[in-house]
Amino acid sequence: MSSQISAPSLKSRTLFSLVLLGLVLVLGSSAWQLQQELRQRSERIADDLRALPLLYAEPLALSLAESRPERTRQLLNSMLERHSVQRVELLARNGQRLSARQEGEEDGPSSHFSVQLPGSAESLGEVQVVAAPSNWRTLLAQDHVLEAALQHLGLVLMLAFAAALLLDRLLLRHLRRMTEDLERFDPSQPPSQLSWTDSDRAPLELQQVNRAFNHVQQSVDAQLQREQARVAALNAEVARQSEQLRAAELALEAKKRELAVLSRHDGLTGLANRREFDDALRREFKRAQRQHARLALAVLDLDHLKAYNEVHGHAAGDALLKRFAQLLAERFKRDTDMVARLGGEEFAALLPGFDQASAQGLLETLREEWRALALPHGASPVDQVVTVSIGLAAYSPHQPYLSPQALMQAADEALYIAKHAGRDRLSLAA
Numbered sequence: 001m002s003s004q005i006s007a008p009s010l011k012s013r014t015l016f017s018l019v020l021l022g023l024v025l026v027l028g029s030s031a032w033q034l035q036q037e038l039r040q041r042s043e044r045i046a047d048d049l050r051a052l053p054l055l056y057a058e059p060l061a062l063s064l065a066e067s068r069p070e071r072t073r074q075l076l077n078s079m080l081e082r083h084s085v086q087r088v089e090l091l092a093r094n095g096q097r098l099s100a101r102q103e104g105e106e107d108g109p110s111s112h113f114s115v116q117l118p119g120s121a122e123s124l125g126e127v128q129v130v131a132a133p134s135n136w137r138t139l140l141a142q143d144h145v146l147e148a149a150l151q152h153l154g155l156v157l158m159l160a161f162a163a164a165l166l167l168d169r170l171l172l173r174h175l176r177r178m179t180e181d182l183e184r185f186d187p188s189q190p191p192s193q194l195s196w197t198d199s200d201r202a203p204l205e206l207q208q209v210n211r212a213f214n215h216v217q218q219s220v221d222a223q224l225q226r227e228q229a230r231v232a233a234l235n236a237e238v239a240r241q242s243e244q245l246r247a248a249e250l251a252l253e254a255k256k257r258e259l260a261v262l263s264r265h266d267g268l269t270g271l272a273n274r275r276e277f278d279d280a281l282r283r284e285f286k287r288a289q290r291q292h293a294r295l296a297l298a299v300l301d302l303d304h305l306k307a308y309n310e311v312h313g314h315a316a317g318d319a320l321l322k323r324f325a326q327l328l329a330e331r332f333k334r335d336t337d338m339v340a341r342l343g344g345e346e347f348a349a350l351l352p353g354f355d356q357a358s359a360q361g362l363l364e365t366l367r368e369e370w371r372a373l374a375l376p377h378g379a380s381p382v383d384q385v386v387t388v389s390i391g392l393a394a395y396s397p398h399q400p401y402l403s404p405q406a407l408m409q410a411a412d413e414a415l416y417i418a419k420h421a422g423r424d425r426l427s428l429a430a
Contacts, residue, residue: 018163022156029152041084045109045131048083052129053113061115064092064124076100079129084108086132090115092125108133178209266341268318269325277340277348278404284338284352285404288395295395296351296359299411300328303387303423305345307379320386321345324370331366348411356394356428363390363426371424387424391415394429 056075063071072090077100079085086108087101108131114123264276272280281297288295302308302324309317321341328339328347338350351359367388375386391414393407401407410429418427 014164014167018160019157022160023153026152026156045084048085049109049111049129049131052079052083052085052111052127056127057113057115058118060090060127061117061124064115065117069096069098072098073100084132085129087130089128090125091128093123102132266325269322269341271325271329271347272338272340274340274342277338277342277350280338280340280350281404281408284336284350285395285401285407288352289400292397294353294355295407296349296354296356297393297395297407297411298349298351298359298363299342299391299408299415300347300349300363301389301415301419302345303383303389303419304377304380307381308377308386311379320375323373323375324388327366327370331362331369354394355396356392356399359392359394360426360428363392366390367424367426382423389415389418389423390426391418392426392428 056079060072060075063069063075076088076090076098079088080100080102085102087099089097089099091097110128110130112126112128115125115127116123264273265271266273284295287293302320305317305320308320324347325339325341328349332339332349332351336352340348340350342348349363351362354362367390370388371385373385377384377386380387391411393401393410393414395401395407401410414427414429418425421427
């Protein structure tokens with residue numbers, strides 16, 4: 001059983017939107033407040049760094065001149081306690097180093113100043129002051145910043161819930177009642193059963209929706225009757241169309257069977273079949289006559305295929321036929337070339353544009369390539385490998401034939417001569 005996930009309600013969406021908007025405002029306000037405090041803190045630190053030499057240079061010089069290290073440490077600690085100072089170090093002229101620091105891993109801006117007695121140009125030491133860091137992290141660690149952010153967030157949540165309750169009171173409760181009525185809606189019932197806006201306190205827009213819905217309900221019954229009549233008519237039409245479709249499917253199946261019978265390719269080898277080859281022969285013969293061109297026709301026959309099938313089986317014989325067909329397709333692949341299986345072990349190659357000599361060389365190469373495959377025969381009385389015999393006839397202006405049938409007969413006679421001359425050879429038509 002599949003479960004359907006319901007979409008969020010308008011109330012929850014409104015509440016979520018208000019809370020999200022409030023969070024954005026709180027974050028923006030807090031960021032602006034932190035930015036202002038960060039700027040003010042940076043200004044205070046800069047003022048402290050500028051004031052430290054004026055306040056502590058002379059007292060530190062007197063404590064160093066009087067060799068009072070305790071007084072010097074008190075002055076350094078006073079810098080830490082009264083000012084925004086993270087660390088202070090004093091390097092006296094005699095090499096003595098005094099320092100004081102507060103807890104903290106980060107340092108802020110720093111400054112240096114010399115310790116001199118009044119009216120003297122001689123430095124008694126150098127003071128390095130490192131101020132406390134002034135960044136977002138230090139400000140966020142202060143309680144009053146987080147407290148202000150939480151107060152703003154609480155105010156936003158209160159306003160969001162108040163707005164959601166107001167929305168529910170003015171609109172959503174009416175919509176819930178409308179949903180309940182619509183779930184019970186029956187077009188055959190009169191409009192008076194709808195009561196989700198009986199109260200005049202409902203918003204004007206919802207009362208308008210109710211009146212519009214009542215008007216729609218009044219027209220539904222008449223429309224329903226018309227649709228029922230149309231459905232009946234459509235059902236009758238669908239039945240009629242179904243009968244026609246079944247008749248069309250039967251006709252289509254008959255056409256498919258007819259097309260299968262008229263298929264123009266050999267099912268085993270994928271080459272053109274005898275029907276396709278005869279059409280191509282008539283077409284190319286007429287073109288050669290019309291253009292006084294050349295046309296070569298070769299008939300090829302695998303030697304002793306019947307004996308091969310008796311020894312190796314018909315499956316092996318079929319594989320042999322497909323291998324020879326593949327060789328023919330690889331060697332005669334011009335757009336104008338046509339190779340076909342005429343039936344059994346007999347094939348034909350139609351070569352437009354070739355005269356007898358050029359076609360002879362091409363076919364002799366094919367015969368030698370087939371023999372070079374050295375496919376064992378096992379039942380041939382004349383050879384150990386499978387061979388092919390070829391009869392070749394060629395039409396040319398100097399050796400014309402009267403018809404395609406005459407050219408085909410000449411090639412067949414040449415094949416007959418090749419077989420009776422010992423097979424595995426090419427014979428030319430006279």
